[in-house]
Amino acid sequence: MTTQPSAPQLPAPDPAEGRRVFAEDRAHLFHSWAAQGAVNPIPVAGAAGRHFWDYEGKRYLDFSSQFINLNIGHAHPKVVAAIKEQADRICMIASTFANDKRGEAARLITELAPGDLNHVFFTNGGADANEHAVRMARMHTGRPKVLSTYRSYHGGTATAISLTGDPRRWANERSGSATGNIAHFFGPYLYRSHFHATTEAEESARALAHLAEVIEFEGPATIAAILLETVVGTAGILVPPPGYLAGVRALCDTYGIVFIADEVMSGFGRAGEWFAVDHWGVTPDLITFAKGVNSGYVPLGGVIVSDAIHETFREVVYPGGLTYSGHPLACAAAVATITAMKEEGIVENAARIGEDVLGPGLRELAERHPSIGEVRGLGVFWAVELVRNRETREMLVPYAAGAGQTGPVDEVVAGCKERGMWPVYNFNRIHLVPPCTITDDEARQGLEILDAALDAADKYVD
The missing domain is CATH 3.90.1150.10 (Aspartate Aminotransferase, domain 1)
Incomplete structure (x- = not known):
């Protein structure tokens, strides 16, 4: 192989x-x-x-x-060779220019993504991918608040660590490094159920009822996005029970909330599919990625953006960017990685x-x-x-x-x-x-x- x-x-x-x-x-x-x-x-x-x-x-x-x-x-020899070849041609070109590997990487990624997620905003890694996904969701909805689970890790930058549920958040909150307009809730975890569930079906239904109640008490009109690791990674490798992600999707549709799937860890084969959401046939509004897109040979992350959210910024300037967005060496590594993963x-x-x-x-x-x-x-x-x-x-x-x-x-x-x-x-x-x-x-x-x-x-x- x-x-x-x-x-x-x-x-x-x-x-x-x-x-x-x-x-x-x-x-x-x-x-x-x-x-x-x-x-x-x-x-x-x-x-x-x-x-x-x-x-x-x-x-x-x-x-x-x-x-x-x-x-x-x-x-991996194919990825190493691609980086060397790209370095001989163009090591760096600003994101304001079109670049062949940058465009090819974006095309390959969107072809793997579900539904109408047809656009890619490149970042340097997973934390800033989540930062920008949240910024997009807030501007798209005109709402400030984001919900995420207690058992989660979304990155070490200010918004990402605030969205994180695990204890690494605490010291950042004490130091004043965290940001506001974040609320946490309990996701499904049958082995240590917060909902006294004994089956996956009970855990799914009761976790969704809990989320619906959190939405109600936080105020649906204040919530821009729900951010979930499709399969919770660092906080436990928690695989969602059948029906849970579809239920989250339905709640987001009901209240006009953006559903962000954090696939920084679970994407690009880690969960046995190109994206973990493919196991459950659910299409988020935004997918964040990094890590496995090119195995970190050169730092790369990004946000896969739905047509609807892309349309929000057709005439409105998106207020964000990075010097190394879509770095040619990183994108060449991504193209080689995706191609090798398909071929092998x-x-x-x-x-x-x-x-x-x-x-x-x-x-x-x-x-x-x-x-x-x-x-x-x-x-x-x-x-x-x-x-x-x-x-x-x-x-x-x-x-x-x-x-x-x-x-x-x-x-x-x-x-x-x-x-x-x-x-x-x-x-x-x-x-x-x-x-x-x-x-x-x-x-x-x-x-x-x-x-x-x-x-x-x-x-x-x-």
């Missing part, structure tokens, strides 16, 4: 160079989402396919896709891996490990929720766990890394999000490593 090597040859170890790279990082870099004194990064010497390695010669199977964005894997059946591979390997394999692990409360996901987008007690569903570590509270999960993660697999984790969950190009054998290898590492969690079970 893929043109990438499954087991790349590693160069000779060079520990001295690794120490130099580490020292320079710690001397001069300011790291995101971190207390600077606690930062201890592994110097990475190289990467290819589904692996990266350090200067000591240790190789890691990448079950994180870095920031859940490396959908096409490390160093990469989206189909992600769907099959989830259906045939990761899903069944994780459910088998749940039968053996009492610390696993729930397994959920689709495509190459999976979460293992760890608990101290399956009956009470007490989290292995508490929500918003801080320093000194995350030890049990830290042990599992350390066990994975020691055995050569790099996962994602958040509070009491381990996320398994490998590149969409992963092979069956690599997926099984990752599951075997997780299986061994979970013994550390089992010892905390009541």
